[in-house]
Amino acid sequence: MSRARLLVLTGLFMGLAGFLLGVGFLFLVNVPVEELLTRRGTSQTLINIAMTGIIILWALSSAWVTRCFFRKVLSREKPPTSFIYLILGVLFLMAAVVFYFLLTTGSPVIARLQGTVSEPGERYAFGPYPDKPRLRELKAEGYDGVISLLSPMIPFEKILLEQEMEHGKEVGITIYSLPMLPWVSDNQESIQRAMDLAEPGDKRYYVHCYLGKHRADLIKRVLLGQEPENKEPQECIYKTRLERGKLYFYQNSRIIMGPYPTDEEWFHLIQRGQFKEIIADLDPENPGDLKWIKREEKNCQEMGLKYTIMPLRKQGNAYQGLLELAQYIANSQHKIYVHGFLITEKNLLLDGLLRGGDLEHMGKAFPERLQGGAVFRVSYNLFLGPRPAAGEMDRLKKAGITHMEALELDENISPAGAASYIQAWPKTLGVCFFYGFPSPDYCSQVASILSSRCYGLKRDDIPASIGGHKVDIITERLLLGRQPEAAELCTLAGLGVRTIVQLEEPDLSSDQDLNLIKQAVEAEGLRFELVYRSEDYINHIAKEVQRDDNPCYVVAAPFIQNAVFIDLKSCRI
Numbered sequence: 362m363s364r365a366r367l368l369v370l371t372g373l374f375m376g377l378a379g380f381l382l383g384v385g386f387l388f389l390v391n392v393p394v395e396e397l398l399t400r401r402g403t404s405q406t407l408i409n410i411a412m413t414g415i416i417i418l419w420a421l422s423s424a425w426v427t428r429c430f431f432r433k434v435l436s437r438e439k440p441p442t443s444f445i446y447l448i449l450g451v452l453f454l455m456a457a458v459v460f461y462f463l464l465t466t467g468s469p470v471i472a473r474l475q476g477t478v479s480e481p482g483e484r485y486a487f488g489p490y491p492d493k494p495r496l497r498e499l500k501a502e503g504y505d506g507v508i509s510l511l512s513p514m515i516p517f518e519k520i521l522l523e524q525e526m527e528h529g530k531e532v533g534i535t536i537y538s539l540p541m542l543p544w545v546s547d548n549q550e551s552i553q554r555a556m557d558l559a560e561p562g563d564k565r566y567y568v569h570c571y572l573g574k575h576r577a578d579l580i581k582r583v584l585l586g587q588e589p590e591n592k593e594p595q596e597c598i599y600k601t602r603l604e605r606g607k608l609y610f611y612q613n614s615r616i617i618m619g620p621y622p623t624d625e626e627w628f629h630l631i632q633r634g635q636f637k638e639i640i641a642d643l644d645p646e647n648p649g650d651l652k653w654i655k656r657e658e659k660n661c662q663e664m665g666l667k668y669t670i671m672p673l674r675k676q677g678n679a680y681q682g683l684l685e686l687a688q689y690i691a692n693s694q695h696k697i698y699v700h701g702f703l704i705t706e707k708n709l710l711l712d713g714l715l716r717g718g719d720l721e722h723m724g725k726a727f728p729e730r731l732q733g734g735a736v737f738r739v740s741y742n743l744f745l746g747p748r749p750a751a752g753e754m755d756r757l758k759k760a761g762i763t764h765m766e767a768l769e770l771d772e773n774i775s776p777a778g779a780a781s782y783i784q785a786w787p788k789t790l791g792v793c794f795f796y797g798f799p800s801p802d803y804c805s806q807v808a809s810i811l812s813s814r815c816y817g818l819k820r821d822d823i824p825a826s827i828g829g830h831k832v833d834i835i836t837e838r839l840l841l842g843r844q845p846e847a848a849e850l851c852t853l854a855g856l857g858v859r860t861i862v863q864l865e866e867p868d869l870s871s872d873q874d875l876n877l878i879k880q881a882v883e884a885e886g887l888r889f890e891l892v893y894r895s896e897d898y899i900n901h902i903a904k905e906v907q908r909d910d911n912p913c914y915v916v917a918a919p920f921i922q923n924a925v926f927i928d929l930k931s932c933r934i
Contacts, residue, residue, distance in 0.1 A: 367435060370445060374430050377452035379423035384459055386419040388474055391543075395575055412543070463517040466490045466571075476573035479581065483625050484565050484604075487581045489573030490521060493528040505564040506535040508555060510576040512542050518571060537566075541576045548579075549923050552930065553833070555580050563604070582931040585629050596903030597634050598933045601817040601837040606704035609816070610910035611715045616690055618711065621653060621702045627660060630698075630934050637667060637695035640686070643702065644672040653702065673707050680707045687714035713741025716815075717788030719763055727760045734801045737808035740815055743783075744794045745808045747801070763791030772799050776806040777854035778886030783811065784909070806855060813857020814911045822856055824849070830919070835929045839906050840914045841922065844878075850885045859911030860888040862902055864925065866895070866918065894921065899932050 391412055398408050434445060462470055466489070478488035491499065491507065499507065509525055511518040522538060529536035537558060539551040558566065568584075570576035601608055605620035621641075622630055631639065639661055643650040654670065661668035671689065673680040690697055701708060713723045723741050730736060733747025748767070749757060757765065766786070770779050783795055798804035813819065817837030824832060828843030835841055845853060850861070861882045863875065875891060882889040892901040905913050917925045 370435060370449070371427065371431055373449055374452070375423060375427040377449065377456050378426050378430075379420075380456050381452065381459060382423050382426070383419055384463070386415060386422075391415055392474070392572070392574060399578065460517060464520060466521070467492055474572055476577070478573070481581070481585055481625065481628070483623050484559075485581070485584060485625070486565075486567045487573065487577045488567070488569050489577075490569055490571055491525070491567065493532065496525075496528050496532045496534055499567050500532050500534045503565060504534065504567050506537055506558075506566050508537045508539055508558065508566050508568040508580070510539055510541040510551065510568070510570040510580065512540040514540070514542060521571070541570065541579075543570075543575045548576075549833075549926060552580070552583055552927065555584065556930070559584055579927070583927065583933075585625070596900045596907065598836065598839060598899075598903045598906055598929065599634070600630070600934060603630070605702070607816070609708075609712055609715075610907075614907040614910055615695075616693075616697050616699065616715065618699045618708060618715070620704055621657075621700055631660075631666075632664060633934055634698070635696060636698045638669060638693070638697045639666055640669045640671055640690065640697060640699040642673050642686070642700065642707070643670060644674065645670060646672075650702070673701075675707075680710065683707065683710060684714065684720045687711055687720075690715065709741060713792075716740055716742050717790060718742030719761075719791040723761060723792060728756065734804075737805060739808055739811045742792045743811065744792075745783075745798070745804050745811075746794065746796055747798075747804070748796045757794055761792050762794045764793045766793065766795050766797075768795055768797040770798055770803075772803075775851075775854065775884075775886045776803060777810055779803075779807050780810040780814065780857075781859070781886050783807070784814070810855065810857045814859055814909075818857055818912050824852060827853075827914075830922075833922075833926050835926075835933060836906075838910070838912045839902075839929070840912070841917060841926055841929060842914065843919065843922070844916050845914070847881055850881060850887065853914050854885040854887055857912055858887065858914045859909065860890055860905050860913045862905055862913055862915045863889065863891045864898060864902075864915055864917045864921070865891065865893050866921065894925075899928055902929070903932070 394415065395408060395412060398411060403411075430448075434440060434448075462468055465471065466475075475489040478486055480486045486499075486504070490511070496507065507525075507529065509522060511522040511525070513519040513522060526536050526538075537554075539554050541548040541551045555568070558564075568577055568580050597614070599608065599610070599614065599617070603619055603626050604623050607619065609618040610616070611618070617634075621643075639657065641654065641657060643654050643657075645651060645654060650672075658668055660666075669689075671682060671686045673682050673686065675681075686699075690699060699711075710720070710723060714720060718741050727738065727744065728736055731747050731753050732750040736744055736746035738744050744762070749765075754765070768779070768782070774782075779798070786793070798807065818840070820834065820837065823834060823840065826832060826842075827845050827849050830843045833841040840853075840858070845861075853861075863878060865875075879889045879891075890901075890905055892898050892905075902913070902915060915925070915929075
């Protein structure tokens with residue numbers, strides 16, 4: 362037998378045997394093992410390592426079987442040609458049958474292997490590959506799109522994806538292709554695209570992979586912050602926005618104010634957030650509010666939460682009960698979620714009161730400029746501006762200012778340091794006006810930093826890269842990236858980042874290196890925290906985010922950043 366013919370036959374055998382063994386490993390080993398590890402609360406990183414090991418075992422098995430076939434059959438002095446073709450024919454027929462069944466997703470064989478459809482909330486459903494009738498059902502049920510995780514790099518998934526695209530056009534539902542390779546890739550780009558699609562909060566999606574298990578479950582954990590069964594409860598890394606409006610944080614996230622949660626947000630924010638009391642600014646006398654009150658009462662009763670209704674009714678230009686609500690919240694000792702239906706003016710007034718403002722003086726018309734320049738409003742109880750000229754002190758007092766402070770800063774103090782200095786002032790001073798900045802631009806920078814620290818970073822201002830690599834946005838209060846240079850630390854500080862969390866592997870950096878990094882961070886007026894990944898690092902990071910409710914930047918080494926990204930996205934509420 363010629364050498365070329367021998368190589369062709371060996372390659373054919375290896376391809377056919379490898380394909381059949383691969384399918385067997387997939388359904389009989391990979392999927393069951395992954396499900397077992399997930400139930401036991403194993404981290405995604407360790408699951409991927411285990412799956413990679415099984416894939417390597419499959420590759421070695423395919424090579425061994427091929428080697429045996431070559432030595433026992435092909436390498437003979439007179440190879441049995443008929444027997445060789447018979448073996449290849451049988452393998453080809455078996456591969457064709459298996460490939461056909463892989464494409465026939467509605468067959469009983471594949472249906473038994475598929476995961477069940479999960480609908481954990483109003484906006485998402487997760488499950489297996491949808492055929493054309495299923496796409497019609499999704500369209501009729503009000504879904505705006507289908508997120509397909511099938512990878513064109515897998516031959517049968519490429520065919521199914523092309524079919525799905527055609528069926529989507531016929532049915533009139535948008536198919537978003539976010540290819541993910543199971544286990545052997547970090548799939549970070551597709552995960553981020555899924556987060557970007559979900560961010561607006563006004564559309565419904567059906568998310569699927571082939572079986573509706575590994576990849577669909579991973580996206581579910583990322584989008585909904587679900588933890589595997591039997592996993593110890595973690596601190597919360599909260600979203601900064603819900604579907605109906607923004608979230609506001611106070612007292613290290615003990616108090617959170619926002620809009621009325623959707624069903625999905627209720628069970629993944631309130632239930633996992635370990636709240637003890639829900640306070641609703643809804644009016645029982647308003648028929649439109651009554652159904653929402655009844656729904657919430659039922660949820661609170663089922664979860665054992667205290668439910669308090671404190672409606673704020675407008676009388677003239679004021680809101681009856683606003684001060685009482687603020688005092689009730691501030692004097693409580695447990696975790697509270699307070700909400701109306703949407704974020705409105707009364708929420709902003711309540712925000713000012715919770716930050717130490719005085720209702721008597723808040724909300725009055727405030728001058729946008731003084732003789733010395735522009736006045737910057739950080740919140741309802743905090744203003745920055747130029748030194749008041751003669752007669753302007755009285756004008757500010759009439760506008761609602763209860764405390765004025767001259768800082769007398771110079772250019773040697775960074776704007777971030779000045780912002781931290783202002784933040785350290787007592788919260789009981791009422792409506793404050795700070796002045797004495799070196800320049801109007803300096804004052805503007807401090808105001809921007811304080812606003813970001815109070816209400817979250819502005820996504821459009823976040824740099825695309827730090828340390829030459831992409832910055833991952835976990836929430837508007839939490840960024841993830843590489844080690845910043847000195848100039849980039851200054852940029853982060855100017856955005857409003859308050860804390861740099863150095864995430865380290867044991868023995869990765871020397872004490873001297875870490876001290877140098879700490880000095881550079883603190884020189885920019887930022888707080889430095891060292892967290893080792895060998896510890897319960899997610900809880901540590903969550904606590905840093907909650908402390909003072911200020912934005913954090915997590916530094917992760919290149920070889921762990923993808924795993925950390927998935928972990929942080931997965932634990933987000």
